[in-house]
Amino acid sequence: MSMITTSSLSVHNQKECKGHLQPVRDALDILNGKWKIPIIVALSFGKKRFKEMQREIERITAKMLSKELKELEMNELVQRTVYDSSPVAVEYSITPYGLSLKNLINELRLWGVQHRKRVMRKR
Numbered sequence: 228m229s230m231i232t233t234s235s236l237s238v239h240n241q242k243e244c245k246g247h248l249q250p251v252r253d254a255l256d257i258l259n260g261k262w263k264i265p266i267i268v269a270l271s272f273g274k275k276r277f278k279e280m281q282r283e284i285e286r287i288t289a290k291m292l293s294k295e296l297k298e299l300e301m302n303e304l305v306q307r308t309v310y311d312s313s314p315v316a317v318e319y320s321i322t323p324y325g326l327s328l329k330n331l332i333n334e335l336r337l338w339g340v341q342h343r344k345r346v347m348r349k350r
Contacts, residue, residue, distance in 0.1 A: 257302050258328075262287055262295045264335070267328060270305060270321040277317060304328070 258264055265284050269275060275283070281292055296319060299305035304325035310316040 260295070262291060263299060264332060266292070266295055266299060267304060267321060267325055268332060270319060270325070271329065274318050274320040277319070280319065
């Protein structure tokens with residue numbers, strides 16, 4: 228029978244911790260900043276043109292919205308569709324892969340509601 232030592236538990240915990248940290252870092256690298264999740268939320272309510280999103284997402288600049296949409300498209304969370312019309316129309320939509328964030332974003336929303344109540348109660 229082998230004996231488990233405190234140091235072997237510590238090494239196991241460190242490996243397990245690192246195994247949890249890397250995927251979280253990966254997710255945060257994709258969703259980082261204050262604008263990507265609001266953009267995903269806005270698109271989860273349906274297709275939108277650029278100006279529509281800019282109006283809905285308060286305080287986002289056109290330059291920042293453009294940058295974030297490009298990154299979200301690159302990571303396959305958002306799709307950009309260009310319509311051959313005059314003038315050319317561009318529409319953005321959330322992809323099926325982007326919809327895989329639905330539960331995560333809903334949990335963030337629920338936590339945010341509870342946090343706001345908690346913080347406002349203390350004021």
